[in-house]
Amino acid sequence: MSARAAVLGKPIDHSLSPLLHQAAYAELGLTDWTYERFEVGEGELAPFLSGRDATWRGFSVTMPVKGDAYAAAATRSPLAERTGAVNTLVRTSGGWAGDNTDVYGVRQALLDAGLDPAAVRDGLPVILGSGATARSALAALTDLGATRVAFVVRDRVRPGTQAQAAADGVSIDGPDVPGAPVVINTVPGTAADDLAELWQVPVRAGQVVLDVRYAADRTPLAAAVAAAGGHLVGGIEMLVHQAAQQVRLMTGHEAPVDAMQAAGRAAMAAR
The missing domain is CATH 3.40.50.720 (NAD(P)-binding Rossmann-like Domain)
Incomplete structure (x- = not known):
């Protein structure tokens, strides 16, 4: 069965998360994994999540729906509880697990x-x-x-x-x-x-x-x-590492940080 993940927020077109996660999947040989982006605004996260089937394994969450993600999480990591922030949702048998990889x-x-x-x-x-x-x-x-x-x-x-x-x-x-x-x-x-x-x-x-x-x-x-x-x-360095942690949480594989850094830095150099 294919596995799907995405970044959610509004606006979202500028996000480099798809580039970073896709670079990780390519390096890891995860040909059955895809990573997309969806524009989801405040108050829209709960209905969006309810419409996702079991192929959806995780979501990166950015503004303005981090607060909604915290509320939507069935369970939260100690770090998410400590900071009051969730930027990562991972599907589990008990519902969406919330974490904070920004730290x-x-x-x-x-x-x-x-x-x-x-x-x-x-x-x-x-x-x-x-x-x-x-x-x-x-x-x-x-x-x-x-x-x-x-x-x-x-x-x-x-x-x-x-x-x-x-x-x-x-x-x-x-x-x-x-x-x-x-x-x-x-x-x-x-x-x-x-x-x-x-x-x-x-x-x-x-x-x-x-x-x-x-x-x-x-x-x-x-x-x-x-x-x-x-x-x-620059913020790309933080973004790469928080995305690497998301890759670990969503796929169960060790993230190829070097490949993700190379992709992120090249994208920033081209902007």
């Missing part, structure tokens, strides 16, 4: 960039924004040993993010962007570029800046980070 994606992208966990433990990491993606970033930093985290937000840190930090024993301090060992931008769209002024002075040696946007390297924020001496990591 893994953030952590692995930072480690690939050479971030020293000791610097996270001893320093003060900074997160730009405090929404759902910021909660995944917070969990990744906590898993790397952070006991203090700072947020740069327009108003105040969202209650759910504050609650997650408190549950993990992480204190929330005032931000020091130039002195941070790592900064993670979770602010969507061009609004993040208004924060480029935070990099007007030289930064701590070895600072890693992860910007979750696809084209992070072509933004005013990227230029400011480079001028200040920081090391920018």
Whole structure:
């Protein structure tokens, strides 16, 4: 029997998830697996799922239906419960199992960039924004040993993010962007570029800046980070690793990360 998977969200045409998953299937020889994309908006996930037969094995979920995915999951991983976010649904005998692979994606992208966990433990990491993606970033930093985290937000840190930090024993301090060992931008769209002024002075040696946007390297924020001496990591690196974890969960096979990275980086270079 064929096996099918897809990414769901709205808008969805820009998603590189099909490219990454299909690259994994090709490398693994999973010729009976296919991966598609469907435009599914808020409030539309439950009826969409109800119409899928047993050939559908899993879904990657992006905005604006991550909250709907959390509600639709019959069971949730501890990580999904901890962050209050589901970006992955996998079919089980008991219904859809929800997981959050964004945390893994953030952590692995930072480690690939050479971030020293000791610097996270001893320093003060900074997160730009405090929404759902910021909660995944917070969990990744906590898993790397952070006991203090700072947020740069327009108003105040969202209650759910504050609650997650408190549950993990992480204190929330005032931000020091130039002195941070790592900064993670979770602010969507061009609004993040208004924060480029935070990099007007030289930064701590070895600072890693992860910007979750696809084209992070072509933004005013990227230029400011480079001028200040920081090391920018684009969102494609996080996307590859979170997709690799989804491949493991959906297919049961170890993901071919190198092949997925090559496909993702080539796609970004061509854009």
